[in-house]
Amino acid sequence: MVYADFVMVTNSDRLAALQRLCLLDTPVDPSFDRLTRLASRMIKAPVSLVTLVDRDRQFFKSQIGLPEPWATMRETPLSHSFCQHVVDTNKPLIINDSRIHPLVSNNLAITDLNVIAYAGMPLVTSDGYAIGSLCVIDHEPRVWTSEEIEILDDLAESVMTEIQLRESYDERHRIEQKLYETSQTQLKEMETLYKRVSDLERMKTEMIRVAAHDLRNPLGLVMGYSELMLEETEVMAEHHVEFVQSILRSGQKMLKLINDILSLERVTSAQNNQHQPLVFTDLAREVYDTNLDAARSANLHYAFESEDLPLTVLGDVVQLREALENLISNAIKYTPAGGTVTVRVRRQSEHILFQVEDSGYGIPEADQTRLFQAFYRVHTDETYRIGGSGLGLHLVKNIIDRHAGEVVFKSVYQKGSMFGFFLPIA
Numbered sequence: 227m228v229y230a231d232f233v234m235v236t237n238s239d240r241l242a243a244l245q246r247l248c249l250l251d252t253p254v255d256p257s258f259d260r261l262t263r264l265a266s267r268m269i270k271a272p273v274s275l276v277t278l279v280d281r282d283r284q285f286f287k288s289q290i291g292l293p294e295p296w297a298t299m300r301e302t303p304l305s306h307s308f309c310q311h312v313v314d315t316n317k318p319l320i321i322n323d324s325r326i327h328p329l330v331s332n333n334l335a336i337t338d339l340n341v342i343a344y345a346g347m348p349l350v351t352s353d354g355y356a357i358g359s360l361c362v363i364d365h366e367p368r369v370w371t372s373e374e375i376e377i378l379d380d381l382a383e384s385v386m387t388e389i390q391l392r393e394s395y396d397e398r399h400r401i402e403q404k405l406y407e408t409s410q411t412q413l414k415e416m417e418t419l420y421k422r423v424s425d426l427e428r429m430k431t432e433m434i435r436v437a438a439h440d441l442r443n444p445l446g447l448v449m450g451y452s453e454l455m456l457e458e459t460e461v462m463a464e465h466h467v468e469f470v471q472s473i474l475r476s477g478q479k480m481l482k483l484i485n486d487i488l489s490l491e492r493v494t495s496a497q498n499n500q501h502q503p504l505v506f507t508d509l510a511r512e513v514y515d516t517n518l519d520a521a522r523s524a525n526l527h528y529a530f531e532s533e534d535l536p537l538t539v540l541g542d543v544v545q546l547r548e549a550l551e552n553l554i555s556n557a558i559k560y561t562p563a564g565g566t567v568t569v570r571v572r573r574q575s576e577h578i579l580f581q582v583e584d585s586g587y588g589i590p591e592a593d594q595t596r597l598f599q600a601f602y603r604v605h606t607d608e609t610y611r612i613g614g615s616g617l618g619l620h621l622v623k624n625i626i627d628r629h630a631g632e633v634v635f636k637s638v639y640q641k642g643s644m645f646g647f648f649l650p651i652a
């Protein structure tokens with residue numbers, strides 16, 4: 227062990243270092259007892275102690291061979307302490323006969339504990355504080371050999387290793403505890419945050435709903451009166467008819483936008499989707515049929531191809547109808563007269579593959595990566611006049627994602643497109 231030559235340590239620093247170790251007044255500990263036993267046995271001394279020198283007492287973290295009541299009390303006042311001198315100097319103290327030693331001849335340990343020969347090694351922390359001593363005591367005068375002092379020095383080193391192991395264990399434990407507490411706090415903060423976000427989400431949904439409904443009612447009136455006026459075109463000036471037709475068209479566009487926003491809100495805020503078994507082939511056929519008139523007015527070759535077997539999925543019928551409606555109506559909307567739109571339902575191993583293929587305007591490659599973003603619209607020479615909200619495909623993707631499905635598409639500009647999705651078969 228290397229002893230500091232000279233360290234300016236105030237007693238309060240040293241006492242603070244001792245307190246930090248949390249060893250004072252702790253129970254008997256077998257690992258320290260093993261070391262005092264070993265010291266006693268190897269040096270053949272009747273008493274061996276691990277003392278911790280406090281402000282006004284010395285505490286025995288371990289003791290072998292002390293008489294009662296000291297053995298049970300596990301401490302003495304400093305009036306009975308040789309070890310305090312080891313701590314004061316931070317150096318070994320070797321005494322062959324205490325009765326004639328100038329430093330300790332008046333110490334009460336001589337009479338009360340029969341300490342005649344004493345050898346003590348300082349216990350020094352890694353930051354240089356002497357906190358106590360490992361000492362051996364004999365009741366007879368004795369000349370301690372250099373070999374015995376070396377043994378004691380080695381054992382003092384072991385005592386300090388033991389103390390430091392405990393310290394690092396305690397430190398680790400403290401860090402773990404701190405980490406645990408921090409993670410608990412963070413968890414609580416996240417819960418609060420989550421709750422706030424959910425509340426805000428609910429408020430947003432409610433606001434959108436109220437706003438959309440409030441818009442829909444006056445819009446219904448505007449459109450209703452426009453339709454009524456258009457029933458009496460014969461009494462209207464020609465340019466007024468055009469104005470009213472324009473009002474009606476704008477109203478329809480606005481209504482579509484409001485309906486799309488409401489649908490999206492319904493889908494994204496649905497806490498528990500109403501998933502039930504449904505025959506997908508029948509649903510696809512139903513949506514195909516509702517678009518027959520639109521396809522006919524657009525002058526398209528419109529066809530439906532499906533497997534004969536009814537294919538069933540677990541799903542929300544309102545949402546899936548909406549997805550099918552969006553894809554089919556897009557194909558009709560973005561295909562010029564004379565083109566074809568084919569709706570297909572097929573089985574592919576454990577999935578249903580739904581596809582709408584058209585020979586329409588197609589989509590330039592540069593736009594294809596953003597098609598499913600909300601409000602994204604493609605403006606080509608062929609399509610810029612066609613109305614829409616840019617929410618349809620976004621809605622389709624949201625719905626299919628919520629059904630554990632996958633959206634697929636392929637499009638070649640000015641040749642045509644295929645939009646569809648896979649859904650797991652129930």
Ligand code: ADP
Nearest residue numbers: 556557560588603604614615616617618619643
């Ligand atoms: P919109 O309401 O504009 O139709 P969508 O989200 O349904 O919104 O579609 C986004 C854009 O993708 C559309 O503006 C359109 O340009 C393009 N698109 C969608 N389907 C087709 C299709 N079958 N053929 C060509 N373009 C399409």
